[in-house]
Amino acid sequence: MDKFIDLRSDTVTKPTSAMRFAMLEAEVGDDVYGEDPTINRLERYAADIVGKQASLFVPTGTMGNQTAICVHTRPGQEIICDGRSHIVLYEMGGPAIFAACVTRTIATDDGLLDWGVIGSMIRGPSDHFQGTGLIALENSHNVAGGRVYPQENVADICDKAHAEGVPVHMDGARIFNAAAHLNITPAEIAAPVDSVMFCLSKGLGAPVGSMLAGSRSFIEQARRVRKGLGGGMRQAGVLAAAGLVALKESPAKIPADHANAQYLATSLANVPGIVIDPSIVETNILFLDCAQSGMEAFELSRRLREKGVLANAVSATRMRLVTHRDVSHEDCAVAVNFMRDILNARTI
Ligand SMILES: Cc1ncc(COP(=O)(O)O)c(C=O)c1O
Incomplete structure (x- = not known):
């Protein structure tokens, strides 16, 4: 077979010629020293796209989600999320392994949560449990068939979670798909959440990489967690260069x-x-x-x-x-x- 029509996933997309040329010409340095100019440019650009103070280039969406969970939570805390979310089903038990947290899952038809059910599961620390550390939303939702949160729902969940002192992370692996569906910007979608991860390597077509974005202090901590997870990359500007092309050319x-x-x-x-x-x-x-x-x-x-x-x-x-x-x-x-x-x- 010369060429398959590959409908298995958007992860199968191959880098374009423009991406390959950008990789060839990328200026690089040691990113663990913060000296890779192309990664620095990508991190600035990606932060702006989702309207956050800073962002971090991570090798995979999984590392982005797990890093966020580690920064937001303390061991023993609970993460409230949909029962079919990627962090529960496909991240190798990461919340338990890396953050020592438990997931408290909610069964849904469409993968989308609302405050009615989340609110009833929030609990503060006591002599019996550590309490809620994080709410995680997946937008669009993979296993529920690419469903997208109505933006009022995201805003409502975040307002009420913040009033309870609980942060919200968005697994926005496909945030550009959500944005296209809602006809709003990724920054508008991410505005109410504390952190957002999105992938360069799925529908946007880059060969490798995801971005984790949030406040400056969140990203400072995330950089250290990433290093601990083995994600401190060196001259990875060659990958970031493809990511920049993907971010500029693919959303359209x-x-x-x-x-x-x-x-x-x-x-x-x-x-x-x-x-x-x-x-x-x-x-x-x-x-x-x-x-x-x-x-x-x-x-x-x-x-x-x-x-x-x-x-x-x-x-x-x-x-x-x-x-x-x-x-x-x-x-x-x-x-x-x-x-x-x-x-x-x-x-x-
Ligand atoms: C919703 C969602 N989140 C996170 C990921 C993880 O991305 P990666 O495969 O880059 O680790 C995926 C991958 O398919 C996904 O669908």
């Missing part, structure tokens, strides 16, 4: 990814055997249910691969598709046709 392309996701959802809703609700597809991630087709999602995924389309089954009946800058509208149309062919052949 995200609405096209959302249009492709909407196209996939509406087209697949008409394929017999597939159940998907296009009205809940807000960004670039969608989940479909193929139980009624009589074919297991794992088998559907295998057959699609034979035809050159990559899509992950997440259970026997569900499959996740993710659009990004390296799949075109035409690629999506091909994927829909293959899916229809495979399921038609099955039911005949």
Whole structure:
């Protein structure tokens, strides 16, 4: 197969020529000494984009989230978050390992929390427990299908959390997708939260890296935690250079990814055997249910691969598709046709 149509994740995006040229020409220095001019430029630029005093370049979104948790909390404290959030499901138990915290999770359909339920779980320290150390929101929410917080919700949660003395961290791995959906800026989304992490290496297309942003003193502490986690990088300006290009050039392309996701959802809703609700597809991630087709999602995924389309089954009946800058509208149309062919052949 010459080229796969890769709908597994937006992490599969490859760096553009502009990014590769910028990497070639990047001025570098030792960033642990604070001497990498390209990283310094990226950190300034990224902080401005999310409207925070400072930011820190980290190798991964996971390190950004875990660093934030370590800075905000003390051992034994509780982190209130959605039960399917990335920090709970896919960060290797990091909150327990690195921050010695426990997560108190809330079950939701759409991944989005509100103060009604969070407020009832907040508790101060006592002789029996350490109390709440942090609230973590994921925006957009990956496993809930790219859902986006209404901004009033984020503001309400943060106002009330702050009144209780509890900080709020946003896992904004895909904050640019959330911003495109809401038609507001990433800075507007991040304004009420104390810290925000966002990824350069997903829909924005950089090869490596994420940013953690917050107040100057928060980022000073985060820099030390990052070093402790093994994330003190040296001449990583070559990576930051690609990140700067990604931040400047890629956000404008995200609405096209959302249009492709909407196209996939509406087209697949008409394929017999597939159940998907296009009205809940807000960004670039969608989940479909193929139980009624009589074919297991794992088998559907295998057959699609034979035809050159990559899509992950997440259970026997569900499959996740993710659009990004390296799949075109035409690629999506091909994927829909293959899916229809495979399921038609099955039911005949
Ligand atoms: C919502 C969310 N947060 C954090 C991450 C972690 O990013 P990384 O893979 O760079 O560690 C991901 C990765 O998919 C994600 O989807």
